[in-house]
Amino acid sequence: MLLLQAQQVARVFGSDVLFSNVNLDIKDNSRIALVGRNGAGKSTLLKMIIGETSPDQGQIVTKKDLTIGYLAQTANFESDKTVLQEMLDVFEPLKQMEIKMHHLEELISNPETAQDSEKYTQLLNQYDQLQHDFREQNGYGYENEVKAVLNGFQFPEEFYDKNVNDLSGGQKTRLTLAKLLLEKRDLLVLDEPTNHLDIATLSWLENYIQGYKGALLIVSHDRYFLDRIVNEVYEISHHKSNYFKGNYSDYIDQKASRLRTQWKEYEKQQVQINKLEDFVNKNLVRASTSKRAQSKRKQLEKIERIERPEGEEKGPHFTFKSASESGNIVLSVNDAAIGYENHIISSPINIDLRKHHVMAVVGPNGIGKSTLLKSVLGQIPFIKGESNFGSNVQTGYYDQGQQNLHSNKTVLNEIWDEHPNMPEVDVRSILGSFLFVGDDVQKVVHNLSGGEKARLLLTKLALQEDNFLILDEPTNHLDIDSREVLENAINTFTGTVLFVSHDRYFINKVADTVLELTPQGSNLYLGNYDYYIEKKEELEAIKQAQELENQPSIPENTNKLSQKQLDYKQSKEMQKKVRKLERQVNQAEEEMMKFSDQKDSIEQAMTLPENFNDLEKMQALQSELDQVKKLLNEAEETWTELSLELEEISE
Structure with a gap:
């Protein structure tokens, strides 16, 4: 069923168009991501969809009595109630039903009622229906549901009696989202729902939201989250909308493929147009060929011109370079403890970071990830233990609090004051590569x-x-x-990186080791985020199997226990195999795309006049093309075999 439809909507500011002709369909089971650059108009479109504003052109059509829940980027949650009271208010209709049920119970148990059989039957039927409705709406379990959701959003019981107005901004945002989930609206519109959430809470939210019965429309920069949740993507780019089927990774692949196809069609038509134009220009004035030239000109006029494909919108472009090489050992941390005022939050921590490696630090909020970085830099002393930099190590620090900026300086002076010998034109050029252009450099920080x-x-x-x-x-x-630009900059950096991030997609792309912080200290995993999760699950499976083995043996349950252990182990092994195959399939897809691009590039080169008329060049290109085609066929065969194997296992 169609819940909502945006039809040719537009937002304009005078002569400036933010977007136009945007179409979007939301069905009752939709899982949609809305993506686009900052400033493309995503939040503006969301406000139209929830009815806060109206489009300048087009219309938003909704199903009758559609209920919409909206999470803004910054929640302004004001309430004099406690956290628990605020959540329980969602179920006020159930509370009223419960009161009515108790009232009916009193009437039914009254001896006078029993004497009136007709009234007694009527009350009993009314009570049965009410009890059925109460049970269907989780009337006997809604308090547990509230507590489960609060716990998932990191609100333990000591927060239940806390006043909502006393919560931090991040806590209010989490509480707003918790309440929206409990309200079970027909359509949830979420603008950056993953802000202020640590990895553990994100994982819980992903699992919970996958079972949500309403429709979802999500704006998020968390690509890992989008990959797990959505199956449709609408992109706002170049002031218009484009639709893609699949999750975020599918969208990236389809977008690249679509652009390649558009360029192929455009270039093919350009070759045809150039040939016709060349013929007309050369032959129109000749009497012997004038008629043919006129015919070609008519043919040229009838061609429906394909517009030049629009590439990526201008984004930042930069790299990290190191002026000198460090020694092989970059950072050593030995039996360290971190915390505040002698209160230890994680210990012992050990790090042996070598040159050219990229280490991600992960762990729940409050475990001390940022504290560890500051302790390494000497800004916060270790409670015990020590850290040492290797030889010729030169550190650069990115502070998430953005305290390394001078608030009263202009953008230009923020850079120029630290590099006074650099010509202004060079400073402006570098700032331009980070999208500070024109008058932007005169903005105050x-x-x-x-x-x-x-x-x-x-x-x-x-x-x-x-x-x-x-x-x-x-x-x-x-x-x-x-x-994505930052990912590329780190991946091409010849130095060493230690970073903290909640962005699991980012960790997957750049990290080769993961350091997990727990109250019991640090654990090292030699891989990216997916590898870290895989190894954690394996360790948890081993732990649970050992706990089962250590349980007191009961003769009549021995076979059941062994079977339970076996089933658990088999399930984990199957999950491991599926993840491995998925990685191999993705790798094969990347190989296919790479070789397909190479094939297209060679074939395009073979159509150029300077190559077409050079036999030696054509032979070299043909040899190269044959080799690439062979590699492409091998990649396609590998992908087919792996995909079939993955499909069989998944079934």
Whole structure:
């Protein structure tokens, strides 16, 4: 069933068009991501959808009595009630039903009622129906449901009696989302729902939201979250909307494939047009060929011109370089404890970070990840233990609090004051690569958005040319395109990186080791985020199997227990095999895309006049093309075999 439809909607500001002709369909089971650069108009479109504003053109059509829940980026949750009272208010209709049930119970148990059989039967039927409705709406379990959701959002019991107005901004945002989930609206519209959530809470939210019965429309920079939740993507780009079927990774692949196809069609038509134009220009004035030239000109006029494909919108582009090499050992931390005022929050912590490695630090909120980075830098002393840098290590630090900026300086002076010998034109050029162009460089730092401050900090970091980067939540405030540029910058960096991040997609892309912080200290995993999760699940499976083995044996239950252990182990082994196959399938897909691009590039080169008329060049290109086709066929065969195997296992 169609819940909501955006039909040719537009937002314009005078002669400036933010977006136009945007179409969007939301059905009762939709799982939709809305993506696009910062400033493309995503939040503006969401406000139209929830009815807060109206489109300048087009219309938003909704199903009758549609209920919508909306989470804004910044929740303004004001309430004099306690956390628990606020959540229980969602179930006020159930409370009233319960009161009515108790009232009916009193009437039914009254001796006078029993004497009137007709009234007694009527009350009994009314009570049965009410009890059925109460049970169907989880009347006997809603209090447990509230507590489960609060626990999932990291609100333990000691928060239940806390006043909502006394919560922090991040806690209010989490509480707003918790209440929206409990209200079970027909459509949930979520603008950056993963802000202020640690990895554990994100994982819980993903599992919970997958069972949500209503429709979802989500704006998020968390690509891992989108991959797990959505199956449709609407993109706002170049002031219009584009639709893609699948999750975020599917969208990236389809977008690249669609652009390649558009360029192929465009270039093919351009070759045809150029040939016709060339023939007309050469033959129109000749009497012997004039008629043919006129015919070709008519043919040319009838061609429906394909517009030049629009590439990626301009984004930041930068790299990290190191002015000198460090020694092989970059950082050593030995039996350290971190915390505040002699209160230890994690111990013992051990790190042996070598040159050229990228280490991600993960753990729940409050475990001390940022504290660890500051302790390594000497800003907060270790409670015990020590850390040491290796030889010739030069550190650059990205502070998530953005305290390394001077609020009263302009963007230009923030950079130029630290590099006074650099010509102004060079400073402006570097700032331009981070999207500070024209009058942007005269903006005062305290007036910048969070994303602009993040890009300015990265500008400063890139100019320092340090060989050891320590980054605290570097993807905060960055849009997806800027995150991808940062990923590429780290992946091509010849130095060493230690970073804290909640962005699991980002960790997967750049980290080769993961350091997990727990109250019991640090644990090292030699891989990316998916590897870390896989090994954690394996360790948990071993632990649970050992606990089952250590249970007191009961003769009559021996076979059942062994079978339970066996089933559990088999399930975990199957999950491991599926994840491995999924990685191999993705790798094969990337190989296919790479070889397909190479094939297209060679074939395009073979159509160029300078190559077409050169026999030696054509032979070399043909040889190269044959080799690439062979590799492409092998990749396709591998992908087919792996996909079939994955499909069989999944069934």
